[in-house]
Amino acid sequence: MIDKIKTTLAASTFALSLIAAPALAQEYGDWDTDGAAGINESEFRTGFENNTAFDTWDANDDSALTEDEFGTGIGDNESAFNDRFGDGWFNEWDADSNDSISEDEYYDGVYAGYDANNNNVIEEPEFGDVGDDMGDGGLFDI
Ligand SMILES: [Ca+2]
Ligand SMILES: [Ca+2]
Ligand SMILES: [Ca+2]
Ligand SMILES: [Ca+2]
Numbered sequence: 001m002i003d004k005i006k007t008t009l010a011a012s013t014f015a016l017s018l019i020a021a022p023a024l025a026q027e028y029g030d031w032d033t034d035g036a037a038g039i040n041e042s043e044f045r046t047g048f049e050n051n052t053a054f055d056t057w058d059a060n061d062d063s064a065l066t067e068d069e070f071g072t073g074i075g076d077n078e079s080a081f082n083d084r085f086g087d088g089w090f091n092e093w094d095a096d097s098n099d100s101i102s103e104d105e106y107y108d109g110v111y112a113g114y115d116a117n118n119n120n121v122i123e124e125p126e127f128g129d130v131g132d133d134m135g136d137g138g139l140f141d142i
Contacts, residue, residue, distance in 0.1 A: 026131040028124050038121030044114075045107045048130070053140045054106055064100040077139050084129070084139060085113040 031039050031047035039047070057065055057073030065073075067090050074081045082089070093101050093109030101109070116126050133139040
């Protein structure tokens with residue numbers, strides 16, 4: 001009986017949280033689409049590609065971001081960006097060391113940045129940071 005009450009309470013709390021969620025919030029369930037627990041890199045890329053930062057920051061439209069293009073795009077969020085991805089993120093992301101970040105390098109780097117426990121999957125608590133950074137005033141709020 002107690003269990004049934006708990007289940008009912010949990011279900012109604014869940015329903016309320018769905019109603020309360022802002023329409024544009026990033027929803028974990030929308031990104032985690034393959035039925036396997038966690039958001040893997042391809043699920044992440046599909047979701048994160050809805051964000052237009054890469055294209056917006058790519059001032060010369062060559063499908064790569066230089067350190068200058070990042071700097072201009074990130075603007076006032078520079079220290080928050082460094083906190084999120086770690087000092088030296090540019091060189092870490094630049095896997096082929098050509099002083100520019102390709103789209104693949106970008107999504108790899110961003111993904112690794114959110115995978116705080118380095119298990120190659122983004123769990124729901126880690127996903128909270130993705131939602132914050134893509135939301136209003138976030139690092140990737142364009
Ligand atoms: Ca999944
Ligand atoms: Ca560019
Ligand atoms: Ca590169
Ligand atoms: Ca993880």
